Amino acid sequence: MSDITLDLARIMVVNRARWTTIEVAFWIAAAAGYFLFPAKLVLLTQMLIGGLFAMSLDLLLGYGGIASFGHAAFFGLGAYAAGLLAAHGWGEPLSGVLFGGLAAGGLGLAFSSVIAKVRGAAVLMVTLCIGLLLFEAASRMPWLTGGDTGLQGIDMWPLLGLFEFDLFGRTAFWYAYAVAFLLYLAARRYIHSPEGLALKGIRENHDRVPMLGVSTARRKMIAFTISATIAGMAGALLAQTTQIVALETLSFERSVAALIMLTVGGLGTLIGGFIGAATFIWARDVLSALNPVYWMFWLGLILIALMLTARGGLVGALTLLTNYLARERHPR
Amino acid sequence: MIARIVIVAAAMFAACISARADDRPLKIGWLMSYTGPGAAAGAASDAAIEVFFKTFGKSVAGRKIEIIRRDTTGPAPDVARRLAQELIVGEKVDFLAGMDYTPNTMAVAPLSTSAKVPLLIVNSATSGILAKHPFAVRFGFTTTEMAQQLATYASKQQFKSVYTFVHEYEPGLDAEAMFIREFKAAGGAIAGSVRAPLKATDFSAYIQRIKDANPDAVFVFMAAGELPPIFLRQFKEAGLDPAKIIGIGDITDESSLPAAGDAALGVVTAFHYTQTHESVANSEFARTYKSIAPDRPLNFMPVVAYDVLKAIYQVVEAQKGELNPDRTMELLKQTKFESPRGPISIDPATRDIVQTVYFRKVEKRDGQIVNVEFASTPDVKDPGSAR
Numbered sequence: 074m075s076d077i078t079l080d081l082a083r084i085m086v087v088n089r090a091r092w093t094t095i096e097v098a099f100w101i102a103a104a105a106g107y108f109l110f111p112a113k114l115v116l117l118t119q120m121l122i123g124g125l126f127a128m129s130l131d132l133l134l135g136y137g138g139i140a141s142f143g144h145a146a147f148f149g150l151g152a153y154a155a156g157l158l159a160a161h162g163w164g165e166p167l168s169g170v171l172f173g174g175l176a177a178g179g180l181g182l183a184f185s186s187v188i189a190k191v192r193g194a195a196v197l198m199v200t201l202c203i204g205l206l207l208f209e210a211a212s213r214m215p216w217l218t219g220g221d222t223g224l225q226g227i228d229m230w231p232l233l234g235l236f237e238f239d240l241f242g243r244t245a246f247w248y249a250y251a252v253a254f255l256l257y258l259a260a261r262r263y264i265h266s267p268e269g270l271a272l273k274g275i276r277e278n279h280d281r282v283p284m285l286g287v288s289t290a291r292r293k294m295i296a297f298t299i300s301a302t303i304a305g306m307a308g309a310l311l312a313q314t315t316q317i318v319a320l321e322t323l324s325f326e327r328s329v330a331a332l333i334m335l336t337v338g339g340l341g342t343l344i345g346g347f348i349g350a351a352t353f354i355w356a357r358d359v360l361s362a363l364n365p366v367y368w369m370f371w372l373g374l375i376l377i378a379l380m381l382t383a384r385g386g387l388v389g390a391l392t393l394l395t396n397y398l399a400r401e402r403h404p405r
Numbered sequence: 406m407i408a409r410i411v412i413v414a415a416a417m418f419a420a421c422i423s424a425r426a427d428d429r430p431l432k433i434g435w436l437m438s439y440t441g442p443g444a445a446a447g448a449a450s451d452a453a454i455e456v457f458f459k460t461f462g463k464s465v466a467g468r469k470i471e472i473i474r475r476d477t478t479g480p481a482p483d484v485a486r487r488l489a490q491e492l493i494v495g496e497k498v499d500f501l502a503g504m505d506y507t508p509n510t511m512a513v514a515p516l517s518t519s520a521k522v523p524l525l526i527v528n529s530a531t532s533g534i535l536a537k538h539p540f541a542v543r544f545g546f547t548t549t550e551m552a553q554q555l556a557t558y559a560s561k562q563q564f565k566s567v568y569t570f571v572h573e574y575e576p577g578l579d580a581e582a583m584f585i586r587e588f589k590a591a592g593g594a595i596a597g598s599v600r601a602p603l604k605a606t607d608f609s610a611y612i613q614r615i616k617d618a619n620p621d622a623v624f625v626f627m628a629a630g631e632l633p634p635i636f637l638r639q640f641k642e643a644g645l646d647p648a649k650i651i652g653i654g655d656i657t658d659e660s661s662l663p664a665a666g667d668a669a670l671g672v673v674t675a676f677h678y679t680q681t682h683e684s685v686a687n688s689e690f691a692r693t694y695k696s697i698a699p700d701r702p703l704n705f706m707p708v709v710a711y712d713v714l715k716a717i718y719q720v721v722e723a724q725k726g727e728l729n730p731d732r733t734m735e736l737l738k739q740t741k742f743e744s745p746r747g748p749i750s751i752d753p754a755t756r757d758i759v760q761t762v763y764f765r766k767v768e769k770r771d772g773q774i775v776n777v778e779f780a781s782t783p784d785v786k787d788p789g790s791a792r
Contacts, residue, residue, distance in 0.1 A: 112495030115487045221574040221603050223482040223508045241494050315483045317512045365439035365476040
């Protein structure tokens with residue numbers, strides 16, 4: 074290959090990895106939320122956690138084209154792992170998140186070989202089954218998980234030994250923000266690496282990738298494990314910031330909610346998961362406060378309207394908008 | 406519907422303005438399940454709020470009463486905890502009340518303790534939740550007190566062997582342990598015990614086991630809702646006599662009793678409220694309730710919700726609207742009045758309810774299937790957990 078082609082390829086890769094306006098705007102807006110809505114910090118924290126979970130699914134579905142219907146298995150496992158660690162006397166937050174990620178990543182790795190072997194609807198089946206298996210296991214082991222009562226008695230130590238987890242959720246917010254942001258950077262790095270490019274190749278044309286000398290099975294295993302790890306860390310964050318783990322963290326509904334958040338935000342954009350989660354959780358909160366009885370109807374209606382009008386999710390719509398504004402400013 | 410949202414928004418806006426005008430409102434954070442498996446309880450508690458407003462008016466000691474309702478979506482402790490946190494921090498509520506599922510209550514109680522916000526529990530029936538939380542008071546019942554009463558009843562009926570069937574979660578495990586302990590102490594034998602997960606919707610396998618053991622009676626506790634009628638119908642279909650069932654009142658709760666139909670006839674239960682309870686307070690309450698929610702069955706849920714609001718009303722009035730959390734708790738501990746269910750008071754030592762427990766039998770009256778009281782034990786306290 075000539076130097077020029079290599080340079081061109083390099084420029085393309087660099088261009089693709091450039092930060093978009095939407096990404097920068099989201100992270101600034103999230104930080105600004107702390108000052109704008111001091112009474113809603115718990116909700117903001119859960120948006121960040123929901124976003125992180127949706128992003129982990131995006132790595133699989135948006136980039137690898139691997140649909141997972143049971144991703145809550147990893148989210149919930151991470152939550153229970155971190156929760157159990159804290160409930161049994163080790164309340165250090167950062168190591169707890171790592172432990173949650175490790176547990177979920179381990180399970181992800183164990184199942185990834187199965188995932189790598191199957192395609193299409195079978196993937197849905199397998200992931201769905203992983204989710205149901207874990208849910209049943211947790212509900213049948215009340216002595217460990219607390220069963221329907223939820224895992225209680227999670228006692229967190231101060232963050233870095235300095236910041237207590239307060240009633241207002243200030244520490245929890247910045248803690249979740251920092252972890253989510255770091256993991257976002259890591260996921261970005263992964264997506265724009267050759268490893269991530271190969272994953273996108275699998276999404277675009279699964280049968281052609283092996284012809285380039287790239288093992289699809291290995292790429293899928295790596296993607297699945299990374300995704301499971303991030304989902305587990307998101308779960309661990311939820312356990313630590315709410316100091317309770319409910320069976321619901323493992324439920325099918327949780328998996329579906331992540332899929333909805335991701336689709337609303339925009340598939341294959343990374344930031345879409347966060348924007349979708351923020352929109353979904355915010356809408357749910359506002360609607361359920363307005364009418365505690367019929368709010369689900371309105372939520373459904375809004376989601377359908379969003380799907381019909383905004384192609385490529387909110388990120389798709391926003392990208393059109395920012396591109397349009399950029400053209401207005403620099404007419405060619 | 407849109408018009409309704411506009412009206413609600415306008416009302417909230419107006420409320421904000423008027424609140425500033427006529428002093429700060431008395432804010433009560435009301436946590437119930439309005440969607441999900443427990444949605445009927447939420448709706449029933451709403452009717453109770455209306456009854457309360459109709460009876461007591463919309464202000465107390467010069468403070469406008471504002472009830473901020475939030476949907477906990479069923480047994481979801483993390484949701485309940487977040488909502489409670491927002492109510493405490495954002496809305497700065499004076500009271501937290503409502504609460505249905507025990508997991509939700511256990512998640513909210515630590516917040517009430519650290520923020521010193523009194524928590525008035527409508528319906529969480531697990532025994533041990535009050536001990537560690539000095540700002541929590543229970544107005545409902547505990548499954549342990551009912552199970553203890555039923556064990557005494559069973560031994561008086563000279564039942565030799567009883568099978569136990571409970572829902573597998575805290576209140577159910579509490580009930581099972583207490584019944585077994587008390588019944589054995591009275592000389593009875595346990596023919597066997599089986600537990601069903603909360604999500605199970607088919608009970609034929611459990612009922613078959615009960616049938617095989619052929620006990621004199623079956624002790625049953627299930628969370629109120631649409632499942633008990635299914636159990637009762639399957640029990641009868643299996644060829645077993647419903648009169649063999651002795652259970653905690655949730656299984657013949659008035660809202661699900663019509664669905665059980667004849668399969669419930671003869672079932673004996675112990676409970677704190679019966680729709681057909683004969684008293685002036687109950688008939689007055691029933692009349693107001695029927696005028697507000699004519700289609701909604703009257704069961705224990707709105708009665709307890711009403712009692713909770715009445716207790717709040719009394720303590721706010723006693724303090725002339727100037728609330729101090731410690732003083733509020735002192736006053737709550739002295740609560741004592743005639744409720745539609747009968748006389749109730751709060752045990753100052755445990756902050757748990759003291760009430761009459763009624764034994765009822767399901768009968769047909771004027772074509773309606775109802776619970777009919779035939780005996781009672783006055784001043785029953787929570788005996789604590791037997792586990």
